[in-house]
Amino acid sequence: MPPIAKTPSIRIRTATEYDARPDGQYVLYWMTAYRRLESNFALQRAVELAIAWNKPLIVLEGLRIGYRWASDRFHRFILDGMLDNQQTAASLPITYLAYIEPEKGDGGSLVETLAKEACITVTDDFPCFFHPKLYGSIVKRWHCAVELVDSNGILPVRNTDRTFTVAHSYRRYMQKEIARESPAFPHKDPFRNVELPKLKKLPEAITKRWKFLSQRELETYDLSKLEIDHSVPPASSRGGRNEGLRLLREFAKIKLEDYEQARNEPDQYGSSSLSAHLHFGHVSAHEVFQAIVSSVSGWSFADISKPNGKMNGFWNLGVNAEAFMDQLMTWREIGFNMCVQEANYDRYESLPAWAQKTLNDHAADKRPYVYSLEEFESARTHDTLWNAAQRQLVLEGRIHNYLRMLWGKKILHWSQTPREALDIMIQLNNKYALDGRDPNSYSGIFWVLGRYDRAWGPEREVFGKIRYMTSESTRSKFSVKGYLQRYSDGTSSSQAAIKKVKKP
Numbered sequence: 001m002p003p004i005a006k007t008p009s010i011r012i013r014t015a016t017e018y019d020a021r022p023d024g025q026y027v028l029y030w031m032t033a034y035r036r037l038e039s040n041f042a043l044q045r046a047v048e049l050a051i052a053w054n055k056p057l058i059v060l061e062g063l064r065i066g067y068r069w070a071s072d073r074f075h076r077f078i079l080d081g082m083l084d085n086q087q088t089a090a091s092l093p094i095t096y097l098a099y100i101e102p103e104k105g106d107g108g109s110l111v112e113t114l115a116k117e118a119c120i121t122v123t124d125d126f127p128c129f130f131h132p133k134l135y136g137s138i139v140k141r142w143h144c145a146v147e148l149v150d151s152n153g154i155l156p157v158r159n160t161d162r163t164f165t166v167a168h169s170y171r172r173y174m175q176k177e178i179a180r181e182s183p184a185f186p187h188k189d190p191f192r193n194v195e196l197p198k199l200k201k202l203p204e205a206i207t208k209r210w211k212f213l214s215q216r217e218l219e220t221y222d223l224s225k226l227e228i229d230h231s232v233p234p235a236s237s238r239g240g241r242n243e244g245l246r247l248l249r250e251f252a253k254i255k256l257e258d259y260e261q262a263r264n265e266p267d268q269y270g271s272s273s274l275s276a277h278l279h280f281g282h283v284s285a286h287e288v289f290q291a292i293v294s295s296v297s298g299w300s301f302a303d304i305s306k307p308n309g310k311m312n313g314f315w316n317l318g319v320n321a322e323a324f325m326d327q328l329m330t331w332r333e334i335g336f337n338m339c340v341q342e343a344n345y346d347r348y349e350s351l352p353a354w355a356q357k358t359l360n361d362h363a364a365d366k367r368p369y370v371y372s373l374e375e376f377e378s379a380r381t382h383d384t385l386w387n388a389a390q391r392q393l394v395l396e397g398r399i400h401n402y403l404r405m406l407w408g409k410k411i412l413h414w415s416q417t418p419r420e421a422l423d424i425m426i427q428l429n430n431k432y433a434l435d436g437r438d439p440n441s442y443s444g445i446f447w448v449l450g451r452y453d454r455a456w457g458p459e460r461e462v463f464g465k466i467r468y469m470t471s472e473s474t475r476s477k478f479s480v481k482g483y484l485q486r487y488s489d490g491t492s493s494s495q496a497a498i499k500k501v502k503k504p
């Protein structure tokens with residue numbers, strides 16, 4: 001078991017110049033990204049402060065409407081999580097407030113009004129999408145203390161000021177850090193043996209203007225009245241902590257033992273399916289790590305090998321768990337590193353110079369097919385496998401792990417320019433994928449264009465030295481029959497989903 005201690009200072013940043021006011025009415029935890037009441041450094045920090053000042057703790061879980069790609073799909077997934085959190089909160093010494101913004105901007109003034117009466121506001125330091133700007137613009141206006149706390153991954157995101165441009169250098173760094181010192185983990189239950197005074201009532205300035213949702217209201221919430229995109233319907237997979245933990249248990253118990261081979265097979269779903277729950281913070285990377293290492297009885301940090309930067313052998317967990325750890329510890333965390341270090345992580349200019357040069361050298365090459373965003377979106381290309389992957393994305397909010405790479409590579413191949421391909425990938429991935437709008441989204445999409453990769457030969461039309469993939473080789477390497485049947489345009493669910501795709 002890794003050490004459990006106070007929230008490490010390297011994970012805490014102050015966001016304003018104001019000191020905390022121990023005479024405030026309560027401590028406020030504004031939950032925006034790590035949507036869980038366990039295994040969460042930001043919540044843990046808020047509990048520590050509430051204990052130190054003997055104050056009530058308010059946990060505000062909010063849901064905005066004014067962000068790009070807000071839709072029924074993402075709202076439903078987050079609402080599922082609010083339901084779970086509200087149930088859990090009932091037995092905790094906190095005031096939990098579930099809030100859905102009815103109109104743009106309403107949520108910002110709610111948090112500001114709550115923060116005014118607080119000793120301090122603690123919130124989540126998620127380095128991607130609208131979050132950094134939100135903290136920057138909202139919090140700048142406030143005249144009170146605010147802390148941003150990093151509960152993103154196993155290594156603190158501000159452990160280094162280096163930007164890693166290839167996976168093997170990040171892997172080497174990560175292994176060295178782990179070997180130097182076992183990372184601190186958040187408390188599974190930060191309320192264990194904790195007693196806090198209960199808030200008698202919310203300030204009147206709050207209750208007069210804002211409404212918080214009961215369990216029943218969350219269950220029956222009518223999304224149609226909100227100004228969000230209703231053309232992207234809820235996915236069939238359930239959101240929330242209970243479902244995230246169920247998937248994690250199922251993966252560790254059943255799927256992990258065949259992960260290395262099965263995760264790439266389109267006809268099997270051999271991976272964990274945890275990315276959406278990790279993205280919305282319904283489960284933590286620490287919990288996932290713990291579940292994987294617990295699959296090897298008696299494993300501890302003392303069992304790791306000397307760092308060697310290799311994908312296999314460092315953790316001494318066996319081939320399947322090692323392969324999974326590489327996704328969780330290298331590929332997931334390198335994306336957070338990029339978002340923290342590079343403000344332009346989502347811009348074409350952030351691609352490595354060699355990739356920009358080779359794409360530019362081939363900018364004038366004739367494309368074998370050119371499709372518009374609308375044609376891609378409605379799965380109207382000549383390629384049945386590509387169309388099936390796009391249909392899965394629209395219908396289920398996910399694409400099979402291996403086919404997602406092919407999906408991106410073909411958008412590059414069949415777009416007018418690489419910049420247009422980038423815009424199309426970002427738009428489709430972030431509009432439909434439950435796990436979109438995440439550091440991993442930008443890692444995956446930019447990987448298609450050369451980030452974290454090297455130059456490959458032979459140099460080809462359109463791609464230049466960028467790694468190339470084809471549907472034909474995918475079909476010859478893997479069995480895709482079941483996948484094609486499931487997401488062919490003949491199935492009623494596929495047709496219904498694609499019909500709903502609005503013209504952009």
Ligand SMILES: Cc1cc2nc3c(=O)[nH]c(=O)nc-3n(C[C@H](O)[C@H](O)[C@H](O)COP(=O)(O)OP(=O)(O)OC[C@H]3O[C@@H](n4cnc5c(N)ncnc54)[C@H](O)[C@@H]3O)c2cc1C
Binds near residue numbers: 272273331408
């Ligand atoms: C074009 C493209 C777009 C992508 N967009 C996203 C996205 O929006 N969100 C997202 O989470 N992932 C994205 N990925 C990465 C990868 O496809 C998904 O993380 C993976 O398919 C999620 O399924 P899983 O949870 O079953 O993965 P598992 O194989 O079970 O992996 C466990 C966890 O490790 C992390 N992980 C796995 N593979 C990768 C990877 N290649 N890069 C970074 N982290 C990884 C994820 O957090 C994942 O949940 C994208 C990849 C490509 C090529």
